[in-house]
Structures are given as C-alpha cells and as structure tokens.
Amino acid sequence: MPVTMREVAAEAGVSIKTVSNVVNDYPHVRPEMRARVEQAILKLGYRVNVTARNLRQGRTGLIGLAVSEISLPYFAELADAVIRAGQEHGVDVLIEQTAAVRDREIEALTGARRQMTDGLIFSPLGLGSDEQDLLEVDYPLVLLGERIFDAPVDHVTMSNVVASRAATEHLISLGRRRIAVLGAHPWEQMDTAVLRVRGYREALDAAGIPFDPALIRSVKLWHRETGARLIDEMVSEGVGFDAVFALNDALSIGALRALYLHGMRVPEDVAIIGFDDVQDAAYTTPSLSTVSPGTAEIAETAVTMLMERIAGNGPTQPRYVEAAFQVIPRESTLGRLGPA
Numbered sequence: 001m002p003v004t005m006r007e008v009a010a011e012a013g014v015s016i017k018t019v020s021n022v023v024n025d026y027p028h029v030r031p032e033m034r035a036r037v038e039q040a041i042l043k044l045g046y047r048v049n050v051t052a053r054n055l056r057q058g059r060t061g062l063i064g065l066a067v068s069e070i071s072l073p074y075f076a077e078l079a080d081a082v083i084r085a086g087q088e089h090g091v092d093v094l095i096e097q098t099a100a101v102r103d104r105e106i107e108a109l110t111g112a113r114r115q116m117t118d119g120l121i122f123s124p125l126g127l128g129s130d131e132q133d134l135l136e137v138d139y140p141l142v143l144l145g146e147r148i149f150d151a152p153v154d155h156v157t158m159s160n161v162v163a164s165r166a167a168t169e170h171l172i173s174l175g176r177r178r179i180a181v182l183g184a185h186p187w188e189q190m191d192t193a194v195l196r197v198r199g200y201r202e203a204l205d206a207a208g209i210p211f212d213p214a215l216i217r218s219v220k221l222w223h224r225e226t227g228a229r230l231i232d233e234m235v236s237e238g239v240g241f242d243a244v245f246a247l248n249d250a251l252s253i254g255a256l257r258a259l260y261l262h263g264m265r266v267p268e269d270v271a272i273i274g275f276d277d278v279q280d281a282a283y284t285t286p287s288l289s290t291v292s293p294g295t296a297e298i299a300e301t302a303v304t305m306l307m308e309r310i311a312g313n314g315p316t317q318p319r320y321v322e323a324a325f326q327v328i329p330r331e332s333t334l335g336r337l338g339p340a
Contacts, residue, residue, distance in 0.1 A: 081299030164199025183247030227254025286331030294323030
C-alpha cells in the first residue's frame, strides 16, 4: 500500500499539516522540522500525489514549449533539456511545433492548449520583431531566442554576437582570411542570423580583414541540405574561401559533406566551424568545431523562471538572461586529434 502523509507525520513526530507544508515547499517551516520530515519521507518512500496537489492549487502540472522545428537537432536537444528541467520541478512538458509560421505562433500563444498548461516557454521565429504586444498574455510566459527584444516577459537568450565573434576569431587565429558565412538573413532587421553575422564582421574588422559580400551566403532554412547547396554554389561560382562559419551545426554538417564531394580537405583546404554543439557534431568525420551556446543553461533558466511566475513569487519586472557560451575546437579546424 502507498505510504500516507499520516504515516510520515507519525514517523517524523510532527503534525500532518507540517508534512503538507514541507511537501508543498512552503517557506515558513523551521529547518529542523523540514529535515525531520524529509528524513521520514526518504525512510518510508513516500511519494507526493502530484495530481491531487495540482488540483488543490488550481494547476494542471503541465507547461508548454513552443518551438519552430523539432527535426532540427538544436530544438530537439533543447526540448529534451526542457523536459528534464521540468521533471526536476515536478511538471510535464507539452511540446508544440510552429514551423516558424506567424499564424501558428499566434495560435500557440492564444489557442485552446493554453487552457491545458500552467505557462509557456516560447521561441518565436515568425512573429515580427516589433510585435511585442502579442506577448502581453494573462498567463506565465518565458521568451527564448532573438526575434523579439524589449518584450514584457522574462527572456532567456544566447550570447550570439560575442560567441560568433569568438568563433570567427578562432578561424582567424589559424591563419584563415577568406571566411565564408552560411545562413545569413539579409532581409531581416533582427534575428539570430543578423546577430551572428554582426559578430563575424566585428572579428574581421578587429583583425583588419576586408569584408567581402561574396562570402556571405543567404538561405532561409538552416538545414543540412541547404548547407551543402551553399557550398556547391560557391564552388560553381569560383568564389575562393579557406574557412566556413556556418550559423548552425546542421548547415555545417551539410557543408562538410559537400566539401568532401568537391575534393576539398577539411581542415587542410577549408576549416569549418558551426554553432549549437549538437551531439552529432562530435561524431562527424572530421569532428565538427562549434560553439556551445549553453543549451542546458537556457532550458534550466527558462523552466525555473516559468515555475517562479506560476508560483507567483517572481520579481515585478521582466528578467533578461544571456547564457554563457564556449567555443569547442575539434578536428574540422584543428586537424586530427586522435592517435595516428
């Protein structure tokens, strides 16, 4: 039979109310009382009835995560990290895919699913950068990404400009001067691609390397096949390059394949670095240098912020957090790292 709260109270020598306060994480419990209850819970193997607790608190025990495309490795790994962070907080995650379509993103913000969840973590790509008013919702919301700034909600993002500058500086430090960029969005005023190209240009300027527009390659979708196609285009056009900064790892993996098919050695002829540090990056041949944007930190911070808003104990003003990044050099820039 399941262990009851009454049995925990008897084991700890406290009232059922005290056990309830500890289980529901009420702050006004003396440390010694909390310790006694927690020891009794561990000893007896008591399990919280999450469904009953959520009903008492008027909650569903679900949070939402709305992203553009789960098939992209970054978003798949982000979703996994959000699910794991949610489990730590005792909630499950309902995942929604918007395909970066504005109407579907608005549906994610306003549709019937919001009645099923206690809050939403939202990564928009289709909404305009000036549509902050659409984020003025009556439920807890945490924003991800770089599409919209100055929103009236908590926001967790990446260090896109600084990280991209560091990635480009890594290539420059290896003597590369003709550095192509894959995945630019010149039609946008503000998004991830714009910020990453900005960091790239800052690195060129600091090194005194002239900017060549022919090295900036634009494509809407950051997929493996589009990365390969952009390499094909540069080769067919006779554009010379000795390095590639791809704005995500999917583009990098496609580019790596295309370089191989064109007989170009990596990194001897062309060094390549990506962005996102997805798991596949460590297992390509050669392994892919990349930028780790702090995916786990982004997920954990977003879930913690959301749970604080759900509990009603977050700060009055919206918070803005930029996750730490790390450049991860591997074989695609440094050459063979393992035994000969």
